[in-house]
Amino acid sequence: MDELAGALQKVGLDKVPAEPNTYPAHNPFDLFRSHVTELLAKSSGIDNKIIYPTLQKTSKSEHGDLQLAVQALRQKRKDMAEFAKELADNFPESPLVDKPAVTGTLLNFFYKPEPLSTLVLPNILKSGPTYGFSAAQHLGLKDPADPSKGRKKIIVEFSSPNIAKPFHAGHLRSTIIGGFLGNLYEGAGWDVVRMNYLGDWGKQYGVLAVGFDLFGSEEELVKNPIGHLYDVYVKISKKAAEEADVVKAAKEEIAKGEGANTAELEAKIKEIEENGVDQQARQYFVKMCDGEEKALGIWKRFRDLSIEKYKKTYARLNIHYDDYSGESQVKEESMEEAAQVLQEKGVSEVSDGAVMVDLTKYSKKLGKALVKKKDGTSLYLTRDIGEAKQRMEKYNFDKMIYVVASQQDLHLAQLFKIEEAMGWTDISSKCQHINFGMVLGMSTRKGTAKFLDDILAEVGEKMHEVMKTNENKYAQIEDPLKTADTLGISAVMVQDMKGKRINNYTFDMDRMCSFEGDTGPYLQYAHARLCSIRRKVIAAHPDVEEVDLATAADLTLLKEPQAIGLIRELASWPDVLLNTVKTQEPTTVLTYLFKMAHALSSSYDHLQILGSERDVLLARLALYTAARQVLNNGMRLLGLNPVERM
Ligand code: ARG
Incomplete structure (x- = not known):
């Protein structure tokens, strides 16, 4: 904060603008929003609390950075257009933003380019891998006003394949989306337990x-x-x-x-x-x-060996679990206890020797659910009830997410409703089903893919072929097979996370492996290119290696619209992250990263580095270094391994 205060003093602001619950030192948009709020409150007499939430990020850069629809200020005015004009006229001069432009009843605020670059870029360069995430840390605190009370705990249950059965598209998507959600909550300051609930019983x-x-x-x-x-x-x-x-x-x-x-x-x-x-x-x-030892021993060996193998494959996707649970881990006592509550509360009934719960009284769609078979054995649903209780006892979680295909919408809705009916609201109110659509045509040349490793191997091969078509580049790569493997994994993951979770998509090997269009390889290429720019600069000017760009570069030299446009994108990353926590959609991140990557690729022609004067060279290098950092932070959040060369 002191650093920010110093930087603001230089542009003539003697106080850091900070509305309640904002983090201006970590989030440039918080800074600008707070500043605009203060000025507008002063000049209009309207309460800050009313103004702040009306300042929305624009979707088009022509509309400025922040937009305010004056109706949202809830003032009794007859002529809203006139009101807008009046607010704009009375808005004072500011070192950070221009006077708002008025279109109809909208006020459009444009950040001034100079403070934008001198405030935002050093922030990104200094925060490095925490840029964006540091602005979201408060979300995971039990009490944002008192961090000493600790963090909230979330269980993210995902992947959950069945031993001795194929790893199908549903498991693939759960793995990718769940991996992302684990990173997301961790990035937002939560204590995350990554859990795999194996079908093993x-x-x-x-x-x-x-x-x-x-x-x-x-x-x-x-x-x-x-x-x-x-x-x-x-x-x-x-x-x-x-x-x-x-x-x-x-x-x-x-x-x-x-x-x-x-x-x-x-x-x-x-x-x-x-x-x-x-x-x-x-x-x-x-x-x-x-519990007969010999029988259990054999089964346990199957399970252990399978887990060992799964672990290796998950590691290729940057996924590590804290807990391998599974249907086998649900204790008979837990299910007995649940059965008792079900009965005492009159939730379950005996029907034809079996025990079932009639959920139609809550909602027709929920139907009737069997919780005990005639022979007394448990079911998938019964085990989930017992397991939820065990998880609460073990972790005392504040939230639990089940990342499971939408084919199981009914199952999870029944589970949560039964828990609620049992009076286990402490559990049911904290649970959420994160669902997703299907993958169509997930087949490879060897037929329908059955295991995760096969899918990854095939995509890696395909990527290798694509890479070989550019002989020159191919020759420069140190370990082409490893790079192909990484790129292939990115291809699969980006294809999976590109659309809204609930949408189905078609598994299309050619498209996902292409360097053109919004693909994993395209993002990787954008990252590798930024790395290569830095390598080239350093090769030509070895002393630049030691330069602290955050302090040494004269960032006011970044004047071109392409540079300013790019900085605007970079400045919005913390807000994008906050929004992602709300949407829980990987596409929120990907849409942003692609937009940013497009802004990048159209800037190269205008913002040459090599051959520029030293001051300009350093300023542009600072910009590209910051861009690489943001791209890297976003890619890691998605679970991708950003490559430095390809
Ligand atoms: N193993 C299950 C399947 O493959 C998915 C488990 C989902 N999680 C749960 N708690 N029921 O269909």
């Missing part, structure tokens, strides 16, 4: 164990646990289906009643019903439920 894990006995290979399991368990599962499921067919056919034959070989057929049926896959799996799962 149920009779199918009995099936898997039986299958492993028949088709499994120890060597394969260790080498490629996820792929191998899936293969085993496919084989054993086929065998189980065949057995079921045999039983069905035999029963039909018996029903026809020819009678000749009935005894033989009955024996066949008996054999399968007693010793077939289905029965063995059932028995196996019962042993697992009873």
